Amino acid sequence: MGKRMLLRGNEVIAEAAIRAGCQCYFAYPITPQAELLEHMAKNMPRLGRTFIQAESELAAINMVYGAASVGVRTMTSSSSPGISLKQEGISYLAGSNLPAVIVNIVRGGPGLGDIAPAQCDYFQATKGGGHGDYHMIVLAPSTAPEAGELTMLAFDLADQYRTPVMILADGMLGQMMEPVELPEPIDIASLPVKEWATTGAKGRDPNVILSFDLDPEVLKKMNLALQKRYRQIEAKEVRYEEAATEDADILIAAYGTVARIAKSVVRMARAEGIKLGLFRPITLWPFPYQPLKELAGRVKTVLTVEMSAGQMWEDVRLAVAERANTPFYGEMGGVVPTPRRILSEVRKHAS
């Protein structure tokens, strides 16, 4: 482990990407992820790596596509409107089996929205925001140190499954300063060689990166291969956290910044004798349906709390499948729910 540093979430993600061996980073400025871009601008060239402030998010994601094709670890970051622009590129990455990391520091929407923290891009991130039958792994940190760990993990998962991986966070996490101890940088030379990469057809047949075939039967096979990989990811990569769930009869389901706030709500509720627990998905895709389903059988209520109109709520209801009540409390437009406000929602459902 390295030494402890006081960093913003955005800087933690940037630094973790560098330590994970990210060789090429491409992005277009947008609030609230500016510190991430700035950290990369300052540090990537010093390390002899590539930083480009791209002309747009479209250009950035397509530069990522090129760098990923060559087999290097590569990343882009943005916030909601910019992530919308990247969707075609993300679909191409998925269709072409390319590993890449995409960071979305979500802000209030729709449209230009605002620059306050939000969770309104859950559908876009988890249900395939671009065209075609694809998914990407979506990791949702709730603290700055976890953002660092998950960013490092994102590069490993991307390579292992040859898939784009998204870090889904929000401006609160991006801006908050926290003491962080980042892992030592990996040894890039020790990473497995990517035999499929377009590194020059020397002593082998040409490699081709594509997501295209005009023959429906062939394209179907390409799709089946993707789906097979998605089933493997669902079987092996589900991550979540439970807090105070052993004796709970009411649960909050929340991720990211809201889950962090909900942890204090659990303490507050317990002090009043309410047996409240927390279920926090860490992978939003694959969503932890099974563990939540099992927990739901032991509680009366699963209260979903989100900074959206109820996007993850749909997955919670799928998992709970009527085993428990599934009320919802959400804030929109960049309003962050306070612990008190969440507690009063909890009280409504605690008998």
Place this chain on the structure above:
Amino acid sequence: MPVSTEKMVKVFGRPASLTEARFTYCPGCHHGILTRIIAQTIDELGIVERTVGIAPVGCAVFAYLWYRCDAIQASHGRASAVATGVKRANPNLIVFAYQGDGDFASIGTAESIHAANRGENITVIFVNNQVYGMTGGEMAPTSLVGQKTTTTPDGRDPALFGYPIRFSEMIAQLDAPVYVTRQALYDTKRIMDATKAIKKAFTNQLEGKGYSLVEVLATCPTNWRMKPTEANKHVAEVVTKVFPLGDLIDRG
């Protein structure tokens, strides 16, 4: 009478960098000639083992099938951005983007200009056939005034759709590019000139000089509804009036 092959001298052959795959282009289409020229250039420079071709969306979408080098199929208009990513990730590779006029000069405008403006050390082949070939002959940004296309059935009206865009001239305004040229393929002389220009554009990259753009005036006999010979004549007599041939900048 049996012919003795011993006395024959080979003056023309299939470039080694071309695969056996059959072109998907229509008869008389210049995409085929251009593909061959690029393959021959790759042969002459001996770079097939370190070349990466970027295929566009357009009639050349299958370009990854035709060369014995690595290739990447890019999304519509973004080939220059993809080429940037490849070259920056691995500067030892020789990267060329092959893009139609819709791809390069319409949907990809920003990526095309900014790759040039950064002076990316890449080679871009820009195929200007004044029409969207693949999607059935719609207007391109380069379509001539009065040109009939499926989306300008009465001819391109500049009052409604503007004028043919001289994109290479725009790129030539920038400080970074080293070589910007416009070539054609309508007769042997032009094919030889274009071949020289393409070789230069690749050589610039090999020598680390920076961004080179070769615009090639090409035919689309199918969507122009002309015989290949008429199409060649049309380029020579009409198209070159709007898009003059020659080097726009050569800082190599």
